[in-house]
Amino acid sequence: YDDRDGVIWMDGEFVPWRDAKVHVLTHAMHYASSVFEGERAYNGKIFKSREHSERLIKSAEALDMPMPYTVDQIEAAKAETLEKSGLKDAYVRALVWRGSGEDMGVASARNPVRMAIAVWPWGAYYGDAKMQGAKLDIAEWKRPSPETIPVHAKAAGLYMICTISKHKAEAKGCSDALFMDYRGYVAEATGANVFFVKDGEVHTPLADCFLNGITRQTVIQMLKDKGITVHERHILPEEMAEFEQCWLTGTAAEVTPVGQIGEYTFEVGDLTREIANDYEQLVRS
Ligand code: PMP
Structure with a gap:
């Protein structure tokens, strides 16, 4: 999935798909400080988008990660990422995680909370049957x-x-x-x-x-x-x-x-x- 054309929304900016990378000392990779959403867009509109954004914030809060974005900001970012993908029917993945920084242990309060949104085509979950x-x-x-x-x-x-x-x-x-x-x-x-x-x-x-x-x-x-x-x-x-x-x-x-x-x-x-x-x-x- 990392070798594709297109853009990924990362911390408020669009970056080329292949450049959407993190450091190996990312806290989330070591201690699972990561929450996400899986959403589907149909005819260019994300189904229950707001509910997903609200759940993402709740999930982040449950892991003691202060969300750097409001529901409205997340809504706008998802809509823009979907639009840039050029897809009408698509899967939308929003991810929030604790990044690398001052801390490299279980506690990570000083490390930034980061966010990314990627959109890609996804058919039936269990295949054609x-x-x-x-x-x-x-x-x-x-x-x-x-x-x-x-x-x-x-x-x-x-x-x-x-x-x-x-x-x-x-x-x-x-x-x-x-x-x-x-x-x-x-x-x-x-x-x-x-x-x-x-x-x-x-x-x-x-x-x-x-x-x-x-x-x-x-x-x-x-x-x-x-x-x-x-x-x-x-x-x-x-x-x-x-x-x-x-x-x-x-x-x-x-x-x-x-x-x-x-x-x-x-x-x-x-x-x-x-x-x-x-x-x-x-x-x-
Ligand atoms: N349970 C688990 C473990 C899941 O990953 C999902 C998919 N998000 C669901 C249930 C169904 O949740 P939803 O209908 O919100 O996609």
Whole structure:
């Protein structure tokens, strides 16, 4: 990804894509002092842009990184970066991290908080077979307790177990891995939230120890607007045997049907298709 034409917004300026570099003694590289956002633009407009900017600031604050920009400044910077990319449908990555400077240890309060925004094309998250039902592995790692780490921040450190779990899943021929949480309840995938359908009602894990996705919240509202009952609750893995349909939600994943998780299988049913279609309409409206 580093060898491309175009520009990246870095600390308030546009720099050529290939020159958007940092020093090896960047605090974030050593101590995971980094938070980010993944956003999608449709028809030249970032979906739920403001919500993403607000979450970025909250994530930075959770890691004790004072944000050098306001929501409005971030909004303007993202819009300008998207425009300069010339893309109408694109993925937008905003990143905030603790840079190099006076400190080179765990404490880094004197080092600058830096920010970058990059925009690139990104198709379906799980490839072209999106509507056929993704196959998921069950991760060996667990989503941690809120007493362990700031679980609601979209922070780089929380992705360490995501990367290793997804690598393992892909090596087994799966598209992703589903995490249980520290108590053993169903949690989320490595970059997406999960929903289940049974008897016309929807069940989704309570977001009490993982990212309450912007897409998750959007889809819950869409379901409620349709008069469909949504249960946000603790879900035991064994319950997956009884669920008929399953899908993932996320900015990158959008609404992706799931056909299998470990030993459990699901049909790509009518409600899954309807929600996937409705979401596609919504993001482009
Ligand atoms: N969980 C994790 C771990 C994620 O990385 C993402 C993607 N940001 C999500 C859930 C879904 O969040 P959103 O709908 O806000 O993209």
